[in-house]
Amino acid sequence: MKLENMNRDFPNMPESMRQMIEQEIEKQLAKPDVLPGNRKAGRHIPKKRLVVAVAAATLALGTTVFAGVLYGLKNNQVGKYAYETKQERQDGTQDSAVSAADEQHYVKIQASYLPDGMVQTEEGKYNYRGGRGGVTMGCYYMDTGDTSFEKLSYNVTEKEELKVNGRDGVYLKTALEAYNQSLYVTYPEEHLVLEMLASSDISKEEALKIAQGVTVTLTEETVGDDVMLCYNWSKYLDAEKENALAEESSDSVEVTFSQKLLEKAERIGRIMDMENNGLEKLPGLTAKVTDVQTADNQSILPEGMLDAEAATAFDANGNLKSSTISYIKKGDGIDTLDQVVKTEKSENKLVYVTVEYTNTGSDTLTDIMYNGSIQLLETKGDRASVWHRELETPATGDEWDYVVEEGLMLTAEVGAYDVYGGERGNNYIDTLKSGETVTVHAAFAVPADKLGEMYLNLDNTGDTESALENGWMVDIRK
Template sequence: MQYENLKYDFPKMPEEMRDMIEREVEKQVKVKQQGRKRRFAFGKIAAASAAAVMLCGTTVFAGVRIYEMRQEKIGEHGVSVDITAQENAKEENPVIPNVKMEIGYLPEGMVETEQGKYSFSDALNKGGISMVFYRMNTGDDKFEVQHGDVLSSEEFTANGHSGVYLEYPNLYQDDISFNQRIYVEFTDVHYVMEMYAASDVSKEEALKIAENVKLVPTEDANGDGVVTAQNWSSYEESMKESGEGEGCKTITSVAKEEMKNTHSVGESFPANEEGLTVKVSDVKIADDFSLLDASLLDEDFRKETDGNGKLRPAVISYVKAGDMDALSQEVKSREVPQKLVYATVEYTNTGKEEMKDVLFLGDMVPIYEAEGQMQIVTEEMPKETDEWEMAVNRGMSAFREMVYYDVHGGERHNNYIESIKPGETATVHMAWVVTEEELGNMYLSFDTTGGCEFTETSLKLGYVDIRQQ
């Protein structure tokens, strides 16, 4: 887990929306730059008055501001953001159109990577901005969010829309983190935009981008560029469930018996029901990247090595999180040696039909045995006497997904095998960076849904034991 994930987590949202932003809150050295590829299509919208009235609802009146987004300070470093409305303007169940987004300004060098996601061309998928939208189906004035650990905030107005800018601490100036957030109301169409801006985007540029966003009503529900938004009622319900401990449970501990389907290096086992098998045929440990194809390594890999090409130690920072009355602060830090884990993985088609665009994914899962339980432990936990609340690994060993693979395919030239004919085997070399402390507890999961938790699928598929003595 990384610092930029810890305090500024994105809200719970549908999978489609999470796909638009989830990888930005990580450094992106994961290399799996996949997801749905979408492009904006800014078509011409009919300008007839009657159609505009039908699409836009009834909450915009020339020269009169009946809705306004504002901030209210809570404690020393807390902020509440809400939308206020004139009493006679409130709507309980507004008619909400589908909308397309138009962006009137982007900084020089910033390009679209996916719908709602933009980053600089020399740092693709490592920062920039990401946007999510909410449909205010219970009324615009029902919008309210609260944030702690706020370094600074301010209200602004642009093109008839009001908004609030929030800045959070950036403890590590050398790292890109999403330490800015901007909210803008579009009450004419009953939407709210939440924009995440990374530290490689200046405050001035972030505000200029937000100020030049337009939402254009459209009768098209599923076309390119149509904004994917979450109903505000759904968001509130998910937050309520989260606060009550309900909803989706993450399982990180199971009885040892449930891991009986664990595999050894050299053992083949089914990867799906269509006849695909997987086998880890070899595992190597190294303290540099000499096993990897240098042409596939980017600047993030180079930053992990010293002048002699050896892996640098990971810096573990122990952080006390901020709240409504305090900012986040680093309590202490330490260095831990890192190692490269390099695996040769064989995928064999034992079926009778050719397999095309075969998705592959390997997660490094640290599993410890304690009192008959198998426990996934991805980070240190504080003792009652500790001042810190979270341990943040700032090295490449923070990532559990493969950070390297040498087979590429599919539409986005990422982790897909283009074709495996009956009886054929495709070999993929995968690599992870781990801390030296984890070498004795390493298991591999080839569950393509990903995630560092026990699931019915991952347990049925089975983990591969690659622990080093």
């Protein structure tokens, strides 16, 4: 392409951007040449050539790189362990609100690289099959202006300002959290900021490799495997205020319900009506738990049931590993970090469940999502609640504030399972003809001292009380 033709072929750009490039090129081209003997010669640049040079310079830079000149992500340290991530405007540029707070913006987020064993589970979410962590992505649409992006991160142990596909990015690693890695990447030409959260079992190198393969584009589509609604920044700020108020008014996150509700739990071998157990009705669908076994070794499982990630829950002899319990004293996250005050081991049991799904209706059913999660329901007086390790509180004194369990695999919803279907090859039954039965096996790891409190929740929403009321919770206590 001839230089003279580039100005007509170059795409439109904001006037402020064009003027900024013109000023910079005029300044550069106005510099005198240095001749032999330190003599200087001035230049005269025709206006047409200047305009063409603007186009050529911008094409050479690329709009993404140039956008990074206008706006940049910066990390400002607050105290010893907190960092404020901000999007800053460079001199000579202007910032403005770009949309109304109620205007919706959809983006298509696609990841061209995922580590072995990681699959897409929904829009912007990628997880390992065996219940391990993964990566969650989302984006903010800066409806209040690009430079209003500002996030304060606590307990930061590592930070880096970097480039992701030529864009400004900030990487942060925090202490003692399951998803302890954050990456922010700016898309100022679209008024977007990408947020990627990665779990602690993913290395920094892998997290950055995933990020380098991510593309984010605005779209008019509102549905699709990779399409998601961008979170308006104004809505995020409102939600932050509401969360702060909720935390101030709440003493505990524990939810309790009447112990009598446990009497509605189904028994092993009973047929359950699953027609309304999902977003869409599935006429005639039933489920029956036919068998529950416990073991210490993976030999109880069918060959090939465990993928590479789930297999890490077992040692070289196939025995289920114990997990590490850490008791942590909270710091303020700014000048002091959370500190582990003691650790202990917790022994686990492998729970192997068999569930039969049957179509008792007259029509063929397709794309049947099934679920299964172990819920530990403990009782205190006339109340019951779902037990979580992190809800434990110190018996006396103020020794520790919260608990973290590490190394306990296969605890996630559906654990490991052996029937795959649907578009993503996960927990779906592709087709179930009238009168046909499909058998699903699932495996979970449960604390050994909690086998007397375990129930199997087959509700697709995961809600405990709803599952009990509708007959989708099965008593599998041992």
